[in-house]
Amino acid sequence: MSKYGVLVMGPAGAGKSTFCTALITHLHNNRRSCFYVNLDPAAEEFAHEPDLDIKDLISLEDVMEDMGLGPNGGLIYCFEFLLENLDFLTEALDPLTEEYLIIIDMPGQIELYTHIPILPALVKHLTRTGALDVNLCAAYLLEATFVVDRAKFFAGTLSAMSAMIMLEVPHVNILSKMDLVKGQIAKRDLKRFVDPDTTLLDDEPGAEEDDGQGVAGDPQTLMKGNSFKRLNRAVAGLIDSFSMVSYLRLEVQDEDSVGAILSYIDDAIQYHEAQEPKEPNDAIEVDEADD
Ligand SMILES: Nc1nc2c(ncn2[C@@H]2O[C@H](COP(=O)(O)OP(=O)(O)OP(=O)(O)O)[C@@H](O)[C@H]2O)c(=O)[nH]1
């Protein structure tokens, strides 16, 4: 039986858990079933209690104490432990029907998305045909406030692209926290971030006045020098040459915005194609029975 899911990823504090909460509320409002999996062993509070929580498999605090690791090393250990105990996921997800949207809330440690092959192994386990067979969409969140600093925006976009290439599953990129940049950035300019335009680096406010030499003793100097500019151009050029990344905009307080993003995810995993036709509207049947 096919299953459907979304893996919510992105840097620390990007709004992943908030997005998961909004998505679950939206699904409930639309009488759709979901199964919420928390894979962040450091997450404590939830608006919707997870149906499956990595903390029931392993405790980050115990790992840190017993192994003498810090929070990041501890998290990597927890994921390695999860990979050795994949039955924890399999047993919980196996009974789910195609009606469910499995929502997987990931931690924000960037190491997970870059140099350690933990996520590809996890995704392979979830998607393997003949096993769990989850049609999985990756959703990578980046804070919209990154657009204020263009170098940071391209660095974030590069991390989104690296996750796309690494995971090889359908993928949506999301600019989260749009409320924080509303009114601060013209719509025309925003379009250049939504479909990243490398010329953004040329007309960054203040770029013309900058002589590229920096100011001796200024801690910001490294971020203004010519080498830094060349590096950013190279990063932007790389993103441009792959031409893979574009963003959807998320205003998490606006249910229509959450619904629009869900439609993209549904399309990417072909959720609706697999659904059984629904019974006629219950409300109408009740009315008729009352007559
Ligand atoms: N203004 C605003 N704040 C937001 C939005 N989404 C999340 N936040 C806030 O940003 C902070 C981080 O949000 P989370 O949803 O916990 O982010 P996360 O990506 O799950 O964080 P980690 O799991 O720690 O990596 C919280 O204080 C949220 O209230 C948003 O759309 N707008």
Ligand SMILES: [Mg+2]
């Ligand atoms: Mg979170």
